[in-house]
Amino acid sequence: MAKKEFKSESKRLLDLMINSIYTNRDIFLREIISNASDAIDKLCFLSLTDQNVGMTRSDFKIEVSADKDSRKLTVSDNGIGMDEADLEDNLGVIASSGSLKFKQEMDKDNNDDIDIIGQFGVGFYSAFMVAKDITVITKKYGCDKAYMWHSTGADGYTIEECDKDTVGTDIIMIMKDNTEEDNYDEYLEQYKLSSLIKKYSDYIRYPIEMEMKRSRRKEDSNDSDKPEYEEYFEKETLNSMIPIWQKPKKDVSDEEYNNFYKEKFMDYTDPLKVISTSVEGVVTYKALMFIPAKTPYNYYTKEYKKGLQLYSSGVLIMENCEDLLPEHFRFVKGVVDSPDVSLNISREMLQQDRVLKQMAKTLEKKIKNELSSMLKKDRETYEKFWSAFGSQLKYGCVSDYGVNKGELEDLLLFYSSKQKKNITLKEYVEAMKENQKYIYYVIGETVEAIDRLPVLELLKENDFDVLYLTQEVDEFCMQSLMKYADKEIKSVLNDDLGLPEDDNKETEDEKKDSEGTINFMKETLGSRVSDVVVSKKLKSYPVVLTAKGGMSFEMEKYFNAVNPDSGMKANRVLEINPNHEAVKAMMSYIDTDMPKAKAYCQILLAQAELMAGVEVENTADYTELVLSLMK
């Protein structure tokens, strides 16, 4: 029979597996058993609605057996099984979920092969770390033929029809031969196998059975000087079957929680936070939730599925119950198990379900409280959380017309120019100076770039703190918040800053001069600006460009990036400092050299545009102008 080749990326992974670069080989059994358990889940789920399955929950089990003579380790399940196409699809390539991540990480850093295997659950293939030959014999539910998949490693695999009476899958692994450094015999020892199962697969909800060799005193042995013993076999269930979320917190180690998370949610890093909760009352449930330590690679794609796994008394009902999590906490992973949710509930009914709504409400509150307490008690971890998912909370303040902002505002962090670190709005307000009316923020590309903005000059002089914001969502977030603790939030670029009035106010004469300047500039600049005004923000700089009305430059940039034809444009207001030498110089040419005065005026606008980070409208003209003045 012709051998088929593995797809290339699988081949690479297989090579690594076979050459056993990764040292924690023990996990292969966990991977194989968890596949068996998933397969049983599927058939068990089907049996709820399909009478023909003819099995009830208690009929399902996983069997493990080892034979030292033939070096065979077999894991059998009576789950859903696979047909020919499934075998091809599932075992011919790395399972698509794992493979994508694998590829991404590989591309990122080609030298990190070892880590990758250690970190990802690479599933079925991990068996090649310990086995030199693998046969999968399987029969799918509803299919009358059975198939055998066979492979000895990277050179490929075969699939052929075979005999198998019952539905389910046997994975038969022939262990590698021992070498000087490596002992593979141990995976045929019942002690090793049973301890691996207890360690990694204890919570699997179906019995994992193994024939255990025992020894007992022979009944007829006379108990005097030389008692005789005999060996016998006894089937034993090795796992407690209690799902980890049903166990009291004190009985579960951090490592167990972490392992459960990593395996279940296909992450390779320990979670940042484990949230375990048990609620009794109107609705009873247990939930085990996790906040990942890093933003999942597909977090901002459609591929990422928000939701918690929903169980009803230990039976999986829904892989991803979206309605259990609000959008702003979509990074949370976990499971919820409630006896109050009906087994046969449909997706449509779930959305209406009162029990579900109630659970979603209390879960949201729980997550929020956990985050608040992390923020208070463990700032370092919170900062890590913030860098992974902070922008999600900011989006949360914006979406649905800001209905959630009250819930979320105290969880937000912003970079404080004075304290040079992230602070909360509460901390900002507490540190506000007595004569400071507003909360100030500026948006820009980087903290360093913002810090050089001329509009900050007077704020700095007053020693007022300014929040430096660098994310796309920030402008929307601030506009949605509007206020915090009765303090208005003001954009340094767009709003009147309400700074304490300067003692040396403009005299009437100066006002007249300013009016002249303004009129001249308005006339010269025409429709390029919607207004020219005397600035209250400037001291040592001549001009600044600000945006009037709802739309800021950041929003303009955002909308135009999303849709280049949108034609969105913020209303440009040129604020001037009439006392500045450059402005005075411009005015001095009005009577003697009008073209020069106009050129100065255009250049001042271009300067302001550059500073504001918006495009200078006609760069060729601008260059001409500058050159003309240099001649």
Ligand code: ADP
């Ligand atoms: P993953 O479990 O992460 O999807 P694996 O490489 O472990 O990746 O398995 C690939 C696929 O092969 C599984 O998703 C499943 O569809 C199928 N599979 C593996 N083992 C079994 C089994 N015992 N019974 C039925 N299907 C299985």
